[in-house]
Amino acid sequence: MSLATAALAHARADRDAALARLVELVSIPSISTDPAHAPDIRRAAEWVAGRLRDAGAAGVRIDETARHPVVYGEVLVDAAAPTVLVYGHYDVQPVDPVELWDTPPFTPTVRDGRLYARGACDDKGQLMTHLEALAAWRAVGGKPPVNLKVILEGEEEIGSPNLDAWVRAHKGELGAELAVISDTAMLAPGQPSICYGLRGLAYVEIEVTGAPGDLHSGVYGGAVKNPASALAQIIAALHDDQGRVTIPGFYDAVVGLTDAERADLAAVPFDLGAFGQATGQAGGWGDPAYSIVERLGARPTLDVNGIWSGWTGPGAKTVLPAKAHAKVSMRLVPDQSPHEAAAQLAAHVQTLAPAGVSVAVRELHGGWPARVDRGMPALNAAAAALESAFGRAPHLTLEGGSVPVVALFKQELGLDTVMLGFGLPDDNLHAPNEKFSLDNYFRGIETNIHFLANLAAAAQGAAGGRA
Amino acid sequence: MSLATAALAHARADRDAALARLVELVSIPSISTDPAHAPDIRRAAEWVAGRLRDAGAAGVRIDETARHPVVYGEVLVDAAAPTVLVYGHYDVQPVDPVELWDTPPFTPTVRDGRLYARGACDDKGQLMTHLEALAAWRAVGGKPPVNLKVILEGEEEIGSPNLDAWVRAHKGELGAELAVISDTAMLAPGQPSICYGLRGLAYVEIEVTGAPGDLHSGVYGGAVKNPASALAQIIAALHDDQGRVTIPGFYDAVVGLTDAERADLAAVPFDLGAFGQATGQAGGWGDPAYSIVERLGARPTLDVNGIWSGWTGPGAKTVLPAKAHAKVSMRLVPDQSPHEAAAQLAAHVQTLAPAGVSVAVRELHGGWPARVDRGMPALNAAAAALESAFGRAPHLTLEGGSVPVVALFKQELGLDTVMLGFGLPDDNLHAPNEKFSLDNYFRGIETNIHFLANLAAAAQGAAGGRA
Numbered sequence: 001m002s003l004a005t006a007a008l009a010h011a012r013a014d015r016d017a018a019l020a021r022l023v024e025l026v027s028i029p030s031i032s033t034d035p036a037h038a039p040d041i042r043r044a045a046e047w048v049a050g051r052l053r054d055a056g057a058a059g060v061r062i063d064e065t066a067r068h069p070v071v072y073g074e075v076l077v078d079a080a081a082p083t084v085l086v087y088g089h090y091d092v093q094p095v096d097p098v099e100l101w102d103t104p105p106f107t108p109t110v111r112d113g114r115l116y117a118r119g120a121c122d123d124k125g126q127l128m129t130h131l132e133a134l135a136a137w138r139a140v141g142g143k144p145p146v147n148l149k150v151i152l153e154g155e156e157e158i159g160s161p162n163l164d165a166w167v168r169a170h171k172g173e174l175g176a177e178l179a180v181i182s183d184t185a186m187l188a189p190g191q192p193s194i195c196y197g198l199r200g201l202a203y204v205e206i207e208v209t210g211a212p213g214d215l216h217s218g219v220y221g222g223a224v225k226n227p228a229s230a231l232a233q234i235i236a237a238l239h240d241d242q243g244r245v246t247i248p249g250f251y252d253a254v255v256g257l258t259d260a261e262r263a264d265l266a267a268v269p270f271d272l273g274a275f276g277q278a279t280g281q282a283g284g285w286g287d288p289a290y291s292i293v294e295r296l297g298a299r300p301t302l303d304v305n306g307i308w309s310g311w312t313g314p315g316a317k318t319v320l321p322a323k324a325h326a327k328v329s330m331r332l333v334p335d336q337s338p339h340e341a342a343a344q345l346a347a348h349v350q351t352l353a354p355a356g357v358s359v360a361v362r363e364l365h366g367g368w369p370a371r372v373d374r375g376m377p378a379l380n381a382a383a384a385a386l387e388s389a390f391g392r393a394p395h396l397t398l399e400g401g402s403v404p405v406v407a408l409f410k411q412e413l414g415l416d417t418v419m420l421g422f423g424l425p426d427d428n429l430h431a432p433n434e435k436f437s438l439d440n441y442f443r444g445i446e447t448n449i450h451f452l453a454n455l456a457a458a459a460q461g462a463a464g465g466r467a
Numbered sequence: 468m469s470l471a472t473a474a475l476a477h478a479r480a481d482r483d484a485a486l487a488r489l490v491e492l493v494s495i496p497s498i499s500t501d502p503a504h505a506p507d508i509r510r511a512a513e514w515v516a517g518r519l520r521d522a523g524a525a526g527v528r529i530d531e532t533a534r535h536p537v538v539y540g541e542v543l544v545d546a547a548a549p550t551v552l553v554y555g556h557y558d559v560q561p562v563d564p565v566e567l568w569d570t571p572p573f574t575p576t577v578r579d580g581r582l583y584a585r586g587a588c589d590d591k592g593q594l595m596t597h598l599e600a601l602a603a604w605r606a607v608g609g610k611p612p613v614n615l616k617v618i619l620e621g622e623e624e625i626g627s628p629n630l631d632a633w634v635r636a637h638k639g640e641l642g643a644e645l646a647v648i649s650d651t652a653m654l655a656p657g658q659p660s661i662c663y664g665l666r667g668l669a670y671v672e673i674e675v676t677g678a679p680g681d682l683h684s685g686v687y688g689g690a691v692k693n694p695a696s697a698l699a700q701i702i703a704a705l706h707d708d709q710g711r712v713t714i715p716g717f718y719d720a721v722v723g724l725t726d727a728e729r730a731d732l733a734a735v736p737f738d739l740g741a742f743g744q745a746t747g748q749a750g751g752w753g754d755p756a757y758s759i760v761e762r763l764g765a766r767p768t769l770d771v772n773g774i775w776s777g778w779t780g781p782g783a784k785t786v787l788p789a790k791a792h793a794k795v796s797m798r799l800v801p802d803q804s805p806h807e808a809a810a811q812l813a814a815h816v817q818t819l820a821p822a823g824v825s826v827a828v829r830e831l832h833g834g835w836p837a838r839v840d841r842g843m844p845a846l847n848a849a850a851a852a853l854e855s856a857f858g859r860a861p862h863l864t865l866e867g868g869s870v871p872v873v874a875l876f877k878q879e880l881g882l883d884t885v886m887l888g889f890g891l892p893d894d895n896l897h898a899p900n901e902k903f904s905l906d907n908y909f910r911g912i913e914t915n916i917h918f919l920a921n922l923a924a925a926a927q928g929a930a931g932g933r934a
Contacts, residue, residue: 401685
């Protein structure tokens, strides 16, 4: 029995324990955006560092940053073997509206073969597939067949404000042949996929100001421009009636899809039923020149993420608000730039602002879009690994979310990233009742074991060929 | 020295004590919309009932309703004298955003001759002018020269949901010749006015629903109609580019102004400087076919009072919200109906709702507009009283706010209401730093003493003429 086979057998036998470990991790409310949860972020960092150490990594350390720490560790087995950079994030999104959770977000609960908890899928469950795979090699008395460098971040959900600096500062020790990240989704249960492109993000806050203070809507109503109405006008004008974004220049840098890509994307078995169930909009919405799959993966967007003004409590308050706010984000595709998109939006919003109010736009954060080379050899190793673990060959897909670190690894380290996603489209990321399929968790661990073995075999084959 | 003269002298000598009593009352956080403040509402009811008793009223009682109680008391001096129904409300608006108050809203503070506190003007300070006037007659060993029936309500700021029923149930004991209410504003310091018309109100909540739950804006953005954008579209479409409300039929029932009224309103010394300072919009906004004074008093409006959706906390959350809400109210003028206006709005909103979302409109509360007969004799008594107390004759004005009880008294009791307002346009009603001019408070007390004396004299003159 090869070590890989033994590691696989161990992983299968150890599923209950692997689940128990994940339950421990998702019990920690490591919400990175909320300063009140800073101690929980710290606890989560220490937990993953400990697990990384237990899994056989050396030199595991918790590197401080200006906010939340980066956990780093290495398993260096053979200078001649390929080196894989593994990335995951141990921070999670906030849990509001918490009253919509069926079970408390940090009291992990297994129902119908799924683990319900904030972070179960995004990204604690997925990062654990890598740590568990690593631990499996060690449990059977061996070492993985490739070198691994593992980066676990605590700021992904707030836009990774300190990761760029950390990566630049540690460039010298981060040399690798490729990166692997599990922070994306599969197409459907039993149907694996490899994501080769992700959208970027430009996130801004708009503040509209009318009067110096709130006014009585009876005393002043009818003679004063209402900032909430002004904000509504601005937001309404950001799309045309076909769902296209109206910001001048917004689409200029967008790289179109090739005919081959469009054909491949058209072949992706997109689950319209699940989409309709999740969204309540079976027919979808948006630019009719593109399919839903293309709109989600290959086209940029603009969405309101939050809006607030005036009286939002129970009952009726007859206030004419002084201010109105919105959080607005744009998903970006190659070669759009987050800063340029934010600047274009800010300029356009000023032209849309009606008389009587003033408008300020503040950039909250951004991330670059990414698309990796579809011909990259490691994709074959990954595809074979997925087929071994799930019994079905993966599709190549584009995803709509943002994993800005993919662009960072390309820009700073010259690495392409293999995105081995084990989430499902209805896993309620960033929403109440986030969940993770236990089957995907366990098969994800096995996929990673296969993947490392396949990478090593391919490298040996290539070396043998050269010899 | 007549009793009235003695009462006036007493009121002047007793100013410090009158202020101390008002400070006691405004220290009670009687916010009627917030269930957590129900005990404070009760305390405020007991306080005003006690004060009414001390001022000489008989049979003072606290009548329970389905929510907050009505305080009632009478001073019956002479069956041949006229009877005046006095109305005030002891509940107040919420205090958010509380961080914008220079001093805490329920820690009354005197600065520059003004009392700063929630309710200082609306309506505790103004209702106290009546209780203090009544107390002044008693303090000099006399009784007021007319009969008084005093109603003090605890639900005005939530739309008086139980007052109609209370008034109907007590119709038999509420017989009177006229009503007087101090819950409006003077034009400017030193320039009294009598309000002869008030706007009504129709207040609704709009709920837009997209997906069954919040979605990840990356996973679904670009293929799903965003309910916050949909709400923005709806709100933006509720006005045309001239500031007119677009709801079909909205203006059909509006009674136009006569040429005489327009001329009188044009002569009102409207303080454009103060308006500009309070609103930040010196030129005003709205339907260019009407002056600012007309827009504020004689024209109906539609305003967003609150809006909320998605993530409104600190930082960036990439949520595509499932729901978006707005509180929207319309100020109404004769002969618009609150229910009809709400129904018209609800119907129009349905036609504006874009595909992909559903919209529900819920009526929160309403109040009828009112306009009293400008030729009514008690207006002369009131005008003379104001001139005696302030040294200047009042203007006849229309006000933009709502005092729905004026319509109620007309409909149920057949009474016209004299609105003796002592507020000022910049008193920050319903907003942070609400205040009340102490000069207006003290002159308000004196005005009420004069007013009762003038009413009695006019009745005696009329009776003498008939004899």
